Amino acid sequence: MSLPSSINTCLIFSNYPLNPRDGGPSGFLAQNLLGSTSTLYYLMGPDLPQPSGSMIANLKRKIIRKSTIYKPKTRLPISPGFKGWLDHSRYRFIVEHAANYRMIWFHDVWSLYACADLIGDNQLVVLQPHTPELPSSEVQANLQPEGDIEWSKSAEKSAFARANIIVLPNKQVIPIFESLLCKENQIRFLTSGAKVDVPRFKVPLDPDFIYYLFVGRRNEIKGFETLIRAFKRAYATNPKLRLLLLGRGNVRETPGVIDLGFMENPISWMTSADYVVSTNQQSYFDLTAMETLGTGTPFIYFPTGGHAALDCHNSTGLVSVIDSNEDGLTHCLLSNTQKRSANSIACSENRNVFLEYYSDYKYRERLELMIGEILHSN
Numbered sequence: 001m002s003l004p005s006s007i008n009t010c011l012i013f014s015n016y017p018l019n020p021r022d023g024g025p026s027g028f029l030a031q032n033l034l035g036s037t038s039t040l041y042y043l044m045g046p047d048l049p050q051p052s053g054s055m056i057a058n059l060k061r062k063i064i065r066k067s068t069i070y071k072p073k074t075r076l077p078i079s080p081g082f083k084g085w086l087d088h089s090r091y092r093f094i095v096e097h098a099a100n101y102r103m104i105w106f107h108d109v110w111s112l113y114a115c116a117d118l119i120g121d122n123q124l125v126v127l128q129p130h131t132p133e134l135p136s137s138e139v140q141a142n143l144q145p146e147g148d149i150e151w152s153k154s155a156e157k158s159a160f161a162r163a164n165i166i167v168l169p170n171k172q173v174i175p176i177f178e179s180l181l182c183k184e185n186q187i188r189f190l191t192s193g194a195k196v197d198v199p200r201f202k203v204p205l206d207p208d209f210i211y212y213l214f215v216g217r218r219n220e221i222k223g224f225e226t227l228i229r230a231f232k233r234a235y236a237t238n239p240k241l242r243l244l245l246l247g248r249g250n251v252r253e254t255p256g257v258i259d260l261g262f263m264e265n266p267i268s269w270m271t272s273a274d275y276v277v278s279t280n281q282q283s284y285f286d287l288t289a290m291e292t293l294g295t296g297t298p299f300i301y302f303p304t305g306g307h308a309a310l311d312c313h314n315s316t317g318l319v320s321v322i323d324s325n326e327d328g329l330t331h332c333l334l335s336n337t338q339k340r341s342a343n344s345i346a347c348s349e350n351r352n353v354f355l356e357y358y359s360d361y362k363y364r365e366r367l368e369l370m371i372g373e374i375l376h377s378n
């Protein structure tokens with residue numbers, strides 16, 4: 001049974017596995033909204049309802065019908081995997097009766113553009129990108145086929161043009177998307193949030209060493225090579241320093257560096273390390289930053305992009321590397337060598353910042369308020 005066309009709620013569009021340990025929209029929505037209930041919004045879950053035989057035939061016609069979405073100006077073919085993901089977006093849109101909602105909230109440009117011809121002219125469209133760079137630049141950085149890159153350039157431009165409202169975590173993120181913003185876009189700011197689980201175990205780290213933890217991708221935009229070079233210099237001065245690497249990437253055989261690889265439960269390592277380090281060259285607003293605050297562990301960070309908003313909080317556990325480069329980080333590592341056990345005030349202040357601003361509960365409060373305001377004013 002289809003929903004009434006006048007349903008006055010917001011559909012949070014999801015074409016993701018909703019894994020709390022994922023980056024981007026998948027992890028963000030899983031941590032903040034999965035399992036929550038509201039009269040103002042509905043989050044599409046990871047499982048699809050089973051359509052009837054007649055519905056399947058109708059879906060196939062709508063999914064494969066000739067559309068401009070697969071034809072960027074370059075006419076380059078997009079990869080089968082990418083096209084399958086886009087077709088799945090359209091399938092989800094139709095099965096979930098997305099056309100019946102007054103407002104649809106997309107969390108990436110690709111899903112929005114894939115469903116553009118299915119969205120009603122009178123439907124309100126909210127777009128919240130989660131990339132620390134232009135979406136097409138992220139596709140390019142991940143070494144995707146040229147057709148996917150060119151298609152993404154078309155998608156991001158058209159998605160921003162169709163969106164009535166652009167949602168960002170803070171004003172410091174605006175420069176990332178400035179080239180895509182249109183005069184018709186209404187920009188709203190919604191502070192991000194995260195859920196911090198109880199650590200499963202305590203890591204028995206050697207008390208004679210100072211442990212810095214890096215969590216995430218080992219690429220340029222995360223400033224990974226800057227981190228490695230700065231740590232090498234700091235280690236040469238103080239051999240009691242250790243750098244823990246948590247995440248996927250090439251194994252590093254560097255004195256003082258302990259490569260842990262990917263793990264499902266980074267919270268246990270966050271609560272055991274003396275510091276968590278973020279060296280983003282550009283930032284949206286990482287889940288790692290909020291999770292670190294939630295564990296209380298002191299956070300050393302480059303105040304780039306969205307992370308610059310952390311500078312406004314009064315916590316000794318937030319260590320901003322003002323000179324966000326190799327020299328600045330080297331100096332910062334050598335200047336911050338307290339064991340976590342001896343840094344209780346900083347840990348307590350970080351937890352307080354998290355509870356007041358960045359918990360999933362606070363995020364849902366802000367989300368409800370924003371959706372209510374949008375629905376009321378449009």
